[in-house]
Amino acid sequence: MTIERIETDILVLGSGGAGLFAALHAHDRDPSLTVTIATKGLLGKCGCTRMVQGGYNVALHNGDSIERHFMDTIEGGKWLPDQDLAWTLVSTAPERVRELENEVGCFFDRNADGSLHGKAFAGQTFDRTVHKGDLTGIEIINRLMEQVWKRRSIRKLEEHRAIAMIPDTSGKALSGILMIDIRTGKLRFVQARAVLMATGGGPTMYRYHTPSGDKSMDGLAMALRAGLPLRDMEMVQFHPTGLLAGPDTRMTGTVLEEGLRGAGGHLLDGAERRFMGDYDPKLERATRDVVSRSIYAEMKAGRTSPNGGVYIRMSHLGPDDVAKKFKGMVDRCRDCGFDLAGGLVEVVPTAHYFMGGLICLPDTSTDMPGLFVAGEDASGMHGANRLGGNGVANSTVFGGIAGDVMPAWIAANGGHRPPDEAAIAHEAERCTYPFGRKPGDVNRLRERLMDLMWDDVGVVRDAAGLARGLAGLDAIEAELMEIGVPDGDRAFNLTWHDWLNLRSLVETSRVIALAAARRTNSRGAHFRSDFPEPGDLETSTFTVVRQTGSDLTITDEPVQFTRVRPGESLLVQAVAAE
Amino acid sequence: MPQADNASLTVSIWRGGQDGNFETYSVPNRQNQTVLDVVTHVQRHIDPTLSYRFACRVGMCGSCGMTVNGRPRWTCRTHVSKVAKDGKLQIAPLSNLPVIKDLAADMQPFFDKWQKAGGVFEPSKSRAEPVEPIRPNEPQRIAADAGIECINCGVCYAGCDTVRWNDDYLGPAALNRAWTLMNDLRDSAQKPRLAAVAANGGCHACHTHQSCQEYCPQSLNPTGSISLLKRLATKAYLKGELKP
Numbered sequence: 164m165t166i167e168r169i170e171t172d173i174l175v176l177g178s179g180g181a182g183l184f185a186a187l188h189a190h191d192r193d194p195s196l197t198v199t200i201a202t203k204g205l206l207g208k209c210g211c212t213r214m215v216q217g218g219y220n221v222a223l224h225n226g227d228s229i230e231r232h233f234m235d236t237i238e239g240g241k242w243l244p245d246q247d248l249a250w251t252l253v254s255t256a257p258e259r260v261r262e263l264e265n266e267v268g269c270f271f272d273r274n275a276d277g278s279l280h281g282k283a284f285a286g287q288t289f290d291r292t293v294h295k296g297d298l299t300g301i302e303i304i305n306r307l308m309e310q311v312w313k314r315r316s317i318r319k320l321e322e323h324r325a326i327a328m329i330p331d332t333s334g335k336a337l338s339g340i341l342m343i344d345i346r347t348g349k350l351r352f353v354q355a356r357a358v359l360m361a362t363g364g365g366p367t368m369y370r371y372h373t374p375s376g377d378k379s380m381d382g383l384a385m386a387l388r389a390g391l392p393l394r395d396m397e398m399v400q401f402h403p404t405g406l407l408a409g410p411d412t413r414m415t416g417t418v419l420e421e422g423l424r425g426a427g428g429h430l431l432d433g434a435e436r437r438f439m440g441d442y443d444p445k446l447e448r449a450t451r452d453v454v455s456r457s458i459y460a461e462m463k464a465g466r467t468s469p470n471g472g473v474y475i476r477m478s479h480l481g482p483d484d485v486a487k488k489f490k491g492m493v494d495r496c497r498d499c500g501f502d503l504a505g506g507l508v509e510v511v512p513t514a515h516y517f518m519g520g521l522i523c524l525p526d527t528s529t530d531m532p533g534l535f536v537a538g539e540d541a542s543g544m545h546g547a548n549r550l551g552g553n554g555v556a557n558s559t560v561f562g563g564i565a566g567d568v569m570p571a572w573i574a575a576n577g578g579h580r581p582p583d584e585a586a587i588a589h590e591a592e593r594c595t596y597p598f599g600r601k602p603g604d605v606n607r608l609r610e611r612l613m614d615l616m617w618d619d620v621g622v623v624r625d626a627a628g629l630a631r632g633l634a635g636l637d638a639i640e641a642e643l644m645e646i647g648v649p650d651g652d653r654a655f656n657l658t659w660h661d662w663l664n665l666r667s668l669v670e671t672s673r674v675i676a677l678a679a680a681r682r683t684n685s686r687g688a689h690f691r692s693d694f695p696e697p698g699d700l701e702t703s704t705f706t707v708v709r710q711t712g713s714d715l716t717i718t719d720e721p722v723q724f725t726r727v728r729p730g731e732s733l734l735v736q737a738v739a740a741e
Numbered sequence: 742m743p744q745a746d747n748a749s750l751t752v753s754i755w756r757g758g759q760d761g762n763f764e765t766y767s768v769p770n771r772q773n774q775t776v777l778d779v780v781t782h783v784q785r786h787i788d789p790t791l792s793y794r795f796a797c798r799v800g801m802c803g804s805c806g807m808t809v810n811g812r813p814r815w816t817c818r819t820h821v822s823k824v825a826k827d828g829k830l831q832i833a834p835l836s837n838l839p840v841i842k843d844l845a846a847d848m849q850p851f852f853d854k855w856q857k858a859g860g861v862f863e864p865s866k867s868r869a870e871p872v873e874p875i876r877p878n879e880p881q882r883i884a885a886d887a888g889i890e891c892i893n894c895g896v897c898y899a900g901c902d903t904v905r906w907n908d909d910y911l912g913p914a915a916l917n918r919a920w921t922l923m924n925d926l927r928d929s930a931q932k933p934r935l936a937a938v939a940a941n942g943g944c945h946a947c948h949t950h951q952s953c954q955e956y957c958p959q960s961l962n963p964t965g966s967i968s969l970l971k972r973l974a975t976k977a978y979l980k981g982e983l984k985p
Contacts, residue, residue, distance in 0.1 A: 205848060208804050208893070209796040223872075261868045268862020270885060270925065277874030298890055301801060305893065309861040312852065346841055375796045408773040413781060413798040413817065495799060498818040500773060606785040648789065655792035655842045657784055 164591055166341075166350045170579060171199035171318065173569050174340060174355035176325050176382065178202035180212035180555055181361035181538030181562030183307035184259075187267075188566025190314050196570055199353065200311065201320035201342060203362070207308030209377045210363045211539070212558055215300030216420050216491075217284060218292035219263075219559075220552035221256040224281050227289045229254050230733040235287045236553060237727065240518075240546025241686040242700045243395065246726045248543045251525040252553070255560045260293055263559070268306045271295050284551045285421060285450060292552040297420065297491050303555060320353070322346050324660065325362065325381060327590035328389040328534065331580035337389075337533035338582035341590050345660065348653025350591055354579050357533055357569040360386065361562060364517030364539035366399045368668040368675075370617035371416040371513040373402055379664035380671040382540040386521050387670060387710045391530055394542045394707050394720075396671075397678035398518035400549055400688045401622050403454035405513025406499065407472040410610075414499045416513045420492055421551060423475060423503075424448060430458065431474040431507070432466040438473075452548065452688055455512035459622040462511070472511035477503055512622055516554060518545045518688065519678070522707070527565040532576065535569060537561035546705075547687025597662045600647025605661050608646065612639050612668060620676045625693040629680040636676065640669045674715065678706040681717050700729035750825060752779055754791065755833040759840045763831065776809050776816035776824065780832060780844060793844035800958065803894030807844050808833040813899040815958045835899035851895045851912065858915035858943070859934030865927055873927050885924040888917045888966050890959050897953035897963055909942030913953035913963035916944055920966035923973060932982070939974035939983055947971075 173189050173196055175182045186200045203209055222232040232253040237244055260279075263269040271293050272280040284292040295302035311317055322345040329352065331338040339354035365378025383393060404419040424430075424447040432438050442457040443449040449457070458473050468474050477485045482505040486493045489503070496503035520542030527535040538558035545553060619632030643666060648659045684698035685691050704719035727733050750770045753763040768782050777795055784791040795805035800818040807816050809824050810831050824830065838846040866873065875882050897913040898904055904912050919938045922928050938944050944967045953963040977983040 204794070204796050204802075204804060208802045214797050214799070214801050258868050261870070261872055264872045265866040265868055265870060265927070266864045268864070268922075268925070268928070270882075270889065271872075273875055273877045273882075275876065275878075277876045279872055296890070298801070301890065301892060305891070306862060309855075312856050313861045375802065376798050377796045409771070411769075411771055411782070412773045412775060412778045413795075414773065414775060414778075417799045495818065498800070498820060499775065500820050500822065602789070652790060655845055656790065657792060658789035661785075 164350065164595070166352050166587065166591060168352050168354065170354045172196040172356050172573060173198045174353050174358045175200040175361060176340065176359065177210060177361035177363055177538065178206045179210035179361065179363050179538060180303060180307070180558035181565070182359070183207060183304070183311055184559050184562035185359045185361060185537060185566040185569070186311055186317050187307070187314070188563050189569055190317050192567055193570040194316065196573065197316070197318065199318040199320060199355070201323040201325065201353070203322070203324050203345070203377050205321050206311065206319055207304045209375055211365060211374050211378065212555055213300045213304040214375060215303070215555045216297045216418070217551050218282060218294030218299045219256070219260060219555050220284070220287070220291050220550060221260045221293055221556065222253060222291055223257050223260060223279060223293070224289070224291060227291050231289055232256070232291060234727070234732055234734055236545070236550060239286045239548050239550045241548060241697065242703050242729050243546030243686060243705055243722055245543035246724065247525050250726060251564070252544050252557055252560050255564065256556045259556070259559050259563060262563070263303060263306070267310055269295065269302050271302070285425070286550050287552075297422070300555065303559070323351070324663070325385065326594045326663070328385050329582045329586050329590065330389070332583055334583065335532065336580055337531050338580045341587060343594065346655055348656055350594075352582065352587055354582060356573045356579055357535060359527070359535045359537060359565045359569065360521070360540050361536070361538045361558070362540055364520060366514040366517050368612055368616045368672045369514035369621060370613040371405050371407070371511050373405060373416055373418040373513050373515045376413060379667045381667045383520060384667035384670045386540070387674065389531065390710060392522045392707050392709050393519060393674060394522050394705050395546065396519035396674045396708055397682050397689045397706060398547055398687065399514055399675060400516040400518060401451070401455040401512045402515040403451055403458055403512050404475055404510040406496070407468070407470045407509040407511040408499060409470050418513060418515065419475065419508070419510060420489070421451070423477060423489060423492065424454070426488065427480055429476045429479065430454070431476055432461050433468045433473070434466065435474065435507070438466070452690070455622050456690060458510075458512050468509045470509050472509045474507040475510045476507055478505050516549050518542065518547065518549055519675070526568045527561050528568070528572070533580065535565045537565045547689060594663060597646065597648040597659065598650040600645065602649045603646035605646060605648070605658060605665060608639055608643055609661070609665050612665065612672065615639070616672055620672065620679055623690050623692050624679050625691060626680065629676050632676045633673065633680070636669055636673045643669065674708050677715060677717055678708055681706050681719070750779065750821065750828050750830055752783065752830045752832065754780070754783060754844065756843055758842060761840070761843070770821070770828070774821045776807070776814070776819045776821060776830065776832065777805055779821060779830060780816065791844070792842040801892060803892035806835045806894045806896050806899065808836055808899065813896040813956055815894055815896060818958065835895055837899050837901065837904045838895065846895070848895055851893070851898050851914070854911045855893070855915040855918060857937065858911045858919045859922065859930060859937045860915055860918040862922060862925065863928055863930035865929040875926060881924040881926060885921045888921045888961055888963070891917060891961055892959060894958065896956050896958060900952045900956040902950050902952065903946055903948050907942065907946055910946045911938070911942055913967065916947070916970060917961060917963040917966040920970050923970065935974060935977055936983060938970050939978070944970040944974060
């Protein structure tokens, strides 16, 4: 098998908020460096930053403060976040938003006096979410994409899929990334002095999920195989209201925005009875995790709509008003055949965001020299739960930092490192493995994985279910290894990529289940019906999973309260200091 | 030939490259089903070698544009019941763009023209300075907002007759983006952008067929943006600010 070789100084994997910002910053910091950005789809057109509806949390408004944003993030994360990462996030966000407005060209919504508008978002004590209507992600990514296009020396590898990190001959540092050129089906090794992993997480291994269809946790699967430590892997955020349109449509799982409940939307069971009062006095306005678990309980009790979920009803607020206020959502539902303004729409909790990921420092460096990480692949900023509006802040803040840091790292750490040729050969064989097998039904296995993760490793977990889930994952993996893909034209061969997607998903699913079994308490997104209490905050730990050979090991690491301890607040201290 | 009834759709799909041909498949007809779902069904259950492009599946990324029964559309948000004629669908890649394989078109010419039209913000301030106060009711802000929610799906470009006849024509999306930037008070490249859109293949090449505004899945009106660009360019020309 011939493998084309190319060299670049900096390789960025992913073209969401993190990847695009990293490419821009790296280029602008040192235009003499070659910067290459590789992405699984088209530049800026795949991944999840683009799908951001809500907005961008930033302490830029009068009366708000970095400390307040920080405390909201720590409280929201149930005291599990790495406080230095969270601090870097909130304290860099103001500059990043000014950069987006003044240099990148985003045109965010304004107040009547012309200042930036901040909207209210759940779990926050200040209306700090900067936005562009309810399509904030499109504005951010379109403008970033234009800026990357404009810098013509930034090399683009579109429809390129990263499949493995290749170490150098010492085995200690990264040499480069092995990729599949999706359009030709050929392999390409990109040797780089520094690599940013910004492929985005995306828990698409669940029956119901919101992320972009191209997402399959490839980044974390690669990191795991490279022996890197992953933290908080049990933390999968579920959004309470995903569209439920049946099993045979890609529409199912896509998100219906939070604002529908905020505005007074009702959730009804299959008999059209409003049920949130049975669970929480805040009714539909309870937090995401509470509403998700309540809907899940209704589903378990069998009080479901025809497709097995519940209904959301907006019509009592006046169909015309709803159509005006939630135009985007109403249009989307209408295109898919549903009347959100006047009728009932079936919804279901849906896997939305992955708080877990690669351990890194605030400068985005990792345990492996030459490898940096940003965005949803990185972990520690959000702890047990991510605030709505902190996702795009996270990817753009740390993507930009990576772009600033990598040129300096290269200057201090020298040139290209020769790759471990045996590793390239091994990984090349690994990714072409299905071509040597009898073709089978990859999709059927994927359906099984999604059901297993939903049933046993989903919204509500317990020891028996997690054990069942882990055993089931082994069985699915064993079957996958027996299933092949027809070998012929490897160009733009989606079925081959479906196979590879499934393998990444099974490998990362196992880590989720393992970490979920390890955490015997309930925090934020992680809920154990056999351990429903949050546990002692002072002695909080986070899970760390590592792979050695084919073995996974898991440990608990104590959370370091470097800036504030449970029960304290930086806000109180700020007041006391005055 | 499969029977076209409630239980199945007869779907012809473009296979191969530029010189490919249509092949016909029978796909179960379901109540909740988009054109993207039909294509997905063929790849998953009938022919695993079928190539197509999609990402977000909810009309935000603009990756899944295809020609459906002769008209360009976003397939992830096009319900089959809206477009199927007598249980029949014909699905081809977007027109006016090279075909990579099957339903995947090469969008590069579309993006190149976006840049040629000056479709990028040129800053006048830095991140060290405060954000420019611009009132939401200023006419220019309103004009910029009207055209800003383009998802660069290429549907207007694929549906434009002028693009079909004139290789140099920048096309509706690129010009619409240029118009939003001509209304951005923070932008520092107004003159060169106006020169770019007033040149050969720019706004004056538009024949106002209005297909773009008819087809735009975001309900934008590129024809309107282009006619306002024409006015701006003509005014600048009469004032001597723009060379013919």
